[in-house]
Structures are given as C-alpha cells and as structure tokens.
Amino acid sequence: MSVNTGHGLPFLPGCTFRDVTKSAFHRPQTLTFKNGYALPHRPIVGIGQDPLLSAQLIQDEINELSSEALAPTYDSSNRSDLSTFIPAYVALDKKVLRFYAYFKQDVLHSPDEEFRVRSVVIYYYLEDDSMCIIEPLVENSGIRPGKLIKRQCLPKNDHGDHYHWKDLNVGMDLMVYGMMYHITRCDDYTQQFLESEGIIVNDPEPTPVDPYISSRTQPKPSYVTTSDFDQLHKFLTMDRKVLRFFALWDDSDSLYGETRPVTIKYHLVDDTVEIREVHEPNSGRDPFPVLMRRQKLPKTFKSAGEPFPKCVLEVSPKEVQEYYSPKDFRVGETVELMGRRFLLHDFDDFTKSYFQKNHPDIEIKSMERPKKVSTFQGGSKEFPPYNGFGSLEDSLQNCLSLNPKPPKKDLKKIWENDHKVLRYIAKLDSQNPHDESRHFILSYFLSDDMISIFEKTRRNSGIIGGQFLKKTRIPKPGSTVNNPEFYSPADFAIGAAVEIFCHRFVLTDADHYVLTYLESIADQIPSETLISLRQKMGLHPGQETANNQTVKGDDEVTETSA
Template sequence: MSINTGHGLPFLPGNTFRDVTKSAHHRPQTLSYKNGYALPHRPKVGIGQAPLLSSELTQSEINQFSSQTSALTYGTAHYSPALDVIPAHVAYDKKVLRFYGYFQQEVLHSPQEGYRVRPVVLYYYLEDDSMCIIEPVVENSGIPQGKLIKRQRLPKNDRGDHYHWKDLNVGMDLVVYGTVYRVTHCDSYTQDFMESEGLVLNDPEPTPVDPYIQRRTQAGRSYITPSVFDRLHQFLTMDRKVLRFFALWDHTDSLYGEARPVTIQYYLVDDSVEIREVHEPNSGRDPFPVLLRRQRLPKNIKPACSKSLSYFSYWH
C-alpha cells in the first residue's frame, strides 16, 4: 500500500497516511525491444501508477535542481574565517622554561646526618603547561636519582587548579605531592621570557651545601709537618724505577739456622723496600718468597711498649 505524507510534516510515525483503496503496487516497465534490441526508457508513472514528481515540473525547474545537486545533498559550503589567535601548541612548541632548586630529605636513625640537600632541575613546557622534575645523576651516590616526577600537569591545590608559569618565580617554595622544592635560580631564556611577559623575578639564591658531604670532602687535619720535597716530581720521574740488591740472610748462629740468599728491592717512587727470598729447586720450602712486604723501612725500631715520641727515620 502507498504511503502519503502531508506537506510540511516530518516522516515520523503518526504523520503518515495509507490509502487503503489502492490495490496496484507493481513497478512500471522500463525495458522494451525495438528492432530486435533491448532498450530502456524513462518511466512515465511511479510505483502503483502514482504520478512522478518529474512529470509535474518544467524542464527549467529540472535543470535548476540538477545544477544544485551538491548543495541539496551536502548543504551550502561554509568557510570559517582565519583565526587571529595562534594555538598554544603551535606558538609555544618546543619552548621550555628551566628552573633550578633543591629539596631537603629527612634522614632517620642516622647519627651522622639529619637531612640531605638534593639539587633538582624543574622543566616547564609552555605548549601544554606540564612540568617535570629531574635530579642530576651523581655517580656512586647510592640513592635513586634521575627523573623524580614525570611530565604532567602538577596540582596546585585541593580545588583542582594546576601550576601555571605565572605562578613560578625565583626564591619561592613549590609544594608538589607533599615535597617542598625551593627554587633558587633559572637560566637566561627563562629570565628573558618572564621579563617579556611583565613578571619581575626575584634575586637568585645560592644552593646550600649538604653538611654530610661537606664534612666528608673536607681534608683531614694532619699534625705532620709538610715536607719541602716535591713528591709529585718524584712520582713523575721515579715511577717504575727499582733498585735491586742481592744479599745473604745468615742466621747460622741459631738452632738449625742456615744462610739464605735474598734480594732487596728499593722503589725510588716512594722510598719503600721489599725483601724476597730466592728459592732453589727442590729446596723443600714453601713457595712464599716475600719475607718483608713492600713498605717504608725505619732505621731504628722502637718497642711497642715504649712511650717515647722520638722521631722515626727511614732508609733513603
């Protein structure tokens, strides 16, 4: 059955009406034979002998609709005007602000240190207002270093706000996830950018020295009078130069004593002495030739129980 829609009504349930008296619903024939050839022709009526809309229009109206097919299908083209504002991801692409600072880490159950001063570098990416915090890696430090906070938008407060580059300045405390970072200074590009935006930066601050590291790097106090002899010159000129003397260790006066050949090696680089025993084949002795390990050999030996503070002299 055909469906007749009212003019101006949307094609929705309740807005369509069926002609119950109509009984023909076949499609019109559009194929025929002419002089033995199958040829198509344009239909003159619609389904169920319903009149076609094209038959009710004039040829000029049909030509007008054919020229506006794209507009009827896709609508009229709308050209958006050029934007005067450049997006942030384009204007601030690969532009990063760099601040330097530190934070103090509390050390528990240690009698040698109460806190540690750990320097950090804060990077602010202007394209998406994200930040990351990196600690410079120190070799053999024994603590995990490197990227402390990965690149992300850092929360500013409990209301959901995030840090913006307008909130950053030198000489301020930056609280991130419960850790207080002290910003001490920034690089020249960051300073020029801040000043171009009308922000006045505070004076830079020095980074405090870790007390434990400072105590370890301090030279130990020496109560020995420094020598006027240039030991560096001795090391550069006398390195790998060894004097070798052949001697005889005679202790025949003791029980089962005998004379043993030894070599005395004198190292000119540090005035140390080493004594080695010369072993003969099938001597039956243990293969440990070192009688005296390499060391500075004193001329006068003082007993361990003596309390005298006499000056030691060494062989030279």
C-alpha cells in the same frame, strides 16, 4: 557498505549515512596481461563501480584548477586579509622553562642527621602548561635519582586551578602535593622568556649544603713541614719507588758452594729489603726466585745485660737499635745480610738518580761483574777425530745432538754462484811410473765449495777412466774437527800441489774462465795465483781479460769458455 557524502555535510560522525542499496564493494582491476606480460593501467571506476571524481569534472573545471595551481598571484590587492592561525602545540613545541629548586626531607630515628637537602629540576612545558620534577644524580648519596613527579598539570589550589608560568619566579616557594619546593635559579632561556613577557626575575639564591654529605667529605691532607714520623706523607711520595742493586751471593763456604747472581730490592716506602735469585738456564736448580722475603733488616742491636743466645732469630723492634738504610748499600763493597755475603756490582738508572739527588757525597760507580769460574774439570769440549765416512759437517752433527740435523747451507751463495765452475788440469804426483801418463780434470763448484775429479780415458792404458772423486768438500792437511779449513780458489795456482785423501795432484793448466773470475775478485786472491795463471795463458803482467776474452796477439782475439 559505502558511505555517501554527496549531500555536502562534513565527514564527521553523525553527518554521514550509508547506501543500503549498494551490493558491489570490490576494487576495480588495474592489471591486465598482453602477450604474456603484465601491464598496469589507470582505474576507470572506483570501489564498487562508483564513478571517479576526476571523471565527474568537466574539462573547463580541470583547466581552471590547473591554472590556479600553476599561476599564483602575488598582487597585494588579491591577498587575504585573514591572519593565519597557528595552534599552541605548533608555536610552543619543544619550548621548555627550567627552574632549579630544592626541598628538605626530614630524617627520623637517625643520630647522624635531622634532615636532608635534595636538589631537583622543575620543567615547565609551554605547549600544554604541564610540569614535571626530576631529581638529578648525587654521588654516594644512597638515593636513587629519577622523576619525582611525572609530566602533568600541577594543581595550584583546591578550586581546580593549575600552576601557570606567570606564577613561577626565582626565590618563591612552590607547594606541590604537600611538599614545599624552593626555587633558587633558572637557566638563561627561562630568564629571557620571562623578561620578554614583562616579568622581573629575582636574583638567584645559593642552594644550601646538606650537613650529612658535608660531614662525610674528608678534607685533603695539608703538611706544613715534612717529618720522618709522618708515615702517610712517606707513603704518598715513596710508594712504588724501589732501589735495585745487582749483586753476587758468595756461597763458596758450603759443600757445593758457588757464586750466584741475585737482585737486592730496597723499598723506600717502608725501608724493607727483598732478595731475589736470578734463575739461569741449565743451572740444575728449581726456579724459586725469592731468596729472602720482603722485611726490615736490623743492622745493630742493643746490648743485652744477660747472656742471650744469638741463634734466636725472633727479635722485637725494641731490641733493634738501627735498621739498614740506602746509605749502607754501596756498589763495589760487600754487604752482609742475614749471615750471607753479597758483592754489589751494578744498579739501575733510578738508583743512580736517587743517590745523586739525596746522597751526593756517596759516589756509586758500576763495576765489571766477576767472571764465573766453571767447576767443570773436563775443560773444553773435544770432538772425536774424523773417521772418513761422509762429509765433515755431517759427522760433526752426530756429536752435537742425539737426533742429527742436516748442516745449514748458505742459500744466498748457492743462488748467486749456481752453475759457476772452475776447471783445472792436474796430474797425479806418484812414484809409480804408470801414473805419469794419467791426466785429471779438477772441477771446483763455487756454489757449495765442493770439488770433483774426473780422469780422462786413454786407450790401451789398462786404466779405466771416468769419475775419480764425486763432489765433496776437501779439508786441507792438518785441519781438525774443531777448526776445519777447506780448499778455496786462492789455493789453486798453476804448479801447486793439492793433497786430496792421501793423493797429491799437481795443477798444470786451467781454462780462461778461471782467470776471468779470479780477476773479478782480485782483492781476495793472492797475487802469486793470478801471476801463475797469466803466465800459463801467455799473458803479460800488464794485460787483463775482459768480457770473457783473452788477448793473445796484436790482431788475434780468442773467446774463452765459461
């Protein structure tokens, strides 16, 4: 049913009536479809076919309303003299007065305390004159903080009156639900608000200290003079300060004795000593680093009146006359600890600064660690001689590991010198007269320092030409597996003999690129090699090749092959 308010009464309960004759309550359709598209339009009638308010207004009334909205008047004569009413929940919204107070809580059946002083904060909301009391957090008090009294209007007396902000002031007592709260101070905003309303705020008062909390607080330790017997002061000043010495344990007296590196730590906080063994890889020993646990080491004992067995290790503190101190550890000297000899040879930076500050009369200076003498009688590792199968590097890998790995290559050299080849013409130096007419081309590949030999084919010679030696690295005569030496461009001079696998080749000529390349690295090539190449190519000692060209005469220029 619709509600009819056409009679002019306010829209409030009891002032409206329903139209019992109305039977249509549906909303008007505001969406139509045209050519398959949804098109919205403004409603013509209201709910239940009721006429719209805009349709009932005549055009003059609409123009009058629009002109009043768009053209306000600012004339003082037309202003309304009525003052604007602002409700309290708008004018005093989020304006809160804050007071600090405390109350005393009696503690029963406790020998340590009679009462507790608990601090609280009182909030007064000016919006609706409500109040709440909150207890802040106090560390180590054992009391859970939070709201003691939730926000409400607190009763003032039995007559139904409530507390007002005029009743609150610093230094007064506030009785709430049988608990007496004493206000000690307030914040700056509360003081300014009360003074603006004509209330004189009293001076703030100190909050009393809880006697039980004050008894639990420990005063900070104070020292007049430092004492050797003050263990607390020594702990506070020397904790985590350790002197570290590097030493060698001389265990050569045992059956399989040797010299082992150890680290001696002297803890300044309690004058204890700890010895740790430095584990070295492939030493054959289990990694148990602690050689001697942290303990105080006795240095001298009191003389016993009766014979006493020295093998007994249990010694009471009363029998010890002196313990080891930092002054007993001097670098460069041998110190005996628990029947073992240790040679101190080095220390860390903190140890050096500690001795310079506390013991300047003791000069400490690190010494070179003695070299460990190897007990292996076999000497240096020897490799078997080269058997001629494969390259020298591949054969050497079989001696280094059970699973041979390919030798590493110089990739930078391969990228820079790819397709760069030095070619020489050689002949075979042999006693056989048939070998005098044989000619070979020796190619040196700069990318991997390999050499290949190709024999020129000659008709009716009876010798098949072609590949004489595939690419391989050629070691020099007399080179060993441990220290191999290979041929390089510096060894290939015109007229030089090159021995390759029991064959001697004599270089007779080279192409022009060889001279061009060797002149670019003249600081790495012997001068005899360059001179032999220049003389073979008909160049004077002062002439040089440039841009892969060789000057043969005054007017003739011949381009070399690369």
